[in-house]
Amino acid sequence: MKALRWHGARDLRLDELQTSAPKHGEVEVQVAYCGICGSDLHEYLDGPHSIPTHEAHPISGCRAPLTLGHEFSGVVSALGDGVEGFEIGDRVAVEPIYRCGHCLYCRNGQYNLCISMGFIGLMGDGGFAERAQVPAYMLHHLPDAVSLRQAVVLEPAAVALHALRQSSLKPGDSCAVFGLGPIGLLLIMLAHLRGIERITAVDIAPERLRLAHEFGACQVLDARNLDVAQHLQRDGGIDCAFEAAGSQATLDAALHSLRKGGEAVLVGLMGEARFDAFHLVNNELRLISSVGYRGVYAELIELLASGKLDLDRVVTRCVLLEQAVSAGFDALLGDKAQIKVLVNPTPALAEA
Missing domain, CATH: 3.90.180.10 (Medium-chain alcohol dehydrogenases, catalytic domain)
Structure with a gap:
């Protein structure tokens, strides 16, 4: 073969x-x-x-x-x-x-x-x-x-759903997704399906920002010409940020976009990273991570079938x-x- x-x-x-x-x-x-x-x-x-x-x-x-x-x-x-x-x-x-x-x-x-x-x-x-x-x-x-063609996307969707389950995000909260590759876009799609209405999508690619809006983001931000953290802090910051790009710049923006007591979930793959520990402690932020998935396929298959x-x-x-x-x-x-x-x-x- x-x-x-x-x-x-x-x-x-x-x-x-x-x-x-x-x-x-x-x-x-x-x-x-x-x-x-x-x-x-x-x-x-x-x-x-x-x-x-x-x-x-x-x-x-x-x-x-x-x-x-x-x-x-x-x-x-x-x-x-x-x-x-x-x-x-x-x-x-x-x-x-x-x-x-x-x-x-x-x-x-x-x-x-x-x-x-x-x-x-x-x-x-x-x-x-x-x-x-x-x-x-x-x-x-x-x-x-459920088609075989849709079923192949279950794996990245499982990564996104597990990250959502790891988070404290609930209906009525606000969130932002930094990085709109397949995982980031699926995070938006699944968060919207779970009743999250205030979703911000952040990227530097216009094509992906357009898709994010179609998938359920109520706000899309082009990070090429905008201080995203400053923009999101104008309304007091967000409840939850998903870092799905795996870069120092998006990690910084995600952490500084949070309200006091907010939560950041690391999903993107990256090596050594830096963060301002004083900023985390002073604002009582939570920083968690998500790897792979467990026990999510049955829910996703049912969502597809329905x-x-x-x-x-x-x-x-x-x-x-x-x-x-x-x-x-x-x-x-x-x-x-x-x-x-x-x-x-x-x-x-x-x-x-």
Whole structure:
């Protein structure tokens, strides 16, 4: 089969791989769609960041070179021994977090904090391939009303929903989302769906600010020509800020946009950061973070099935596996109008 493999920074290769039967507890999925995530872009640009290159991941047993892609959906094509609850032909979405199942966090249901936590497609072979073998615990059945194309966006939507659950945000509060990539836009969409009316969207890309308004933001602010924190403080500051860009500038703006007693949630990925501890203490601000997700897929699938949520709205392009680098990765890096680009490794499973 064909698979897009990470061999190094700026070195993604469409390799031909031999296939084997799924192992005990695993399911083979014929991949319909796989989304390109910001994490994939980071690995492509200047990785490795999360990809194991020397020692294999303790759960997957994989190290580079490996197949990227952790946002994917497809159809069950083979079953390993010991798998129950799935049949060949089932339509499924993949919740791509590896978990050991026996550490303190897994026993408490906090599997996104598992001591060996990792993501298929970053720490193990993922979905930029015609077929992928995944642990059965990662799979979710899709009702007929949920398309495979929408299901591929469940993974970034899960990141956004978990961040909302981590926050103290409630109807009647105000919030701002800093950074309007897929996660930021999905935060706005889901916050609006949960009854939050006063949502401010902050970015520097006009195309993304326009989408944020369509998705439920009541105010959009272009940070290129505005002191966002000063602007938001004119009305006393906001209750909750989501930092979804992963930059020092957006972190500063988020913290200084809060009212006294406000809360900032770190969602974007960044390295070392600085903040004014005196400002946090003097204003009794809360600074929390959110990683991955846990226990959110069922709610999102129900929202899709009921028609209350339309994740296809963030998809801007779909390309074949052979076009993934030039028309996918490179397009996302060079065109801010692209939001979520999907790769279709199996044309026979493509949906209109």
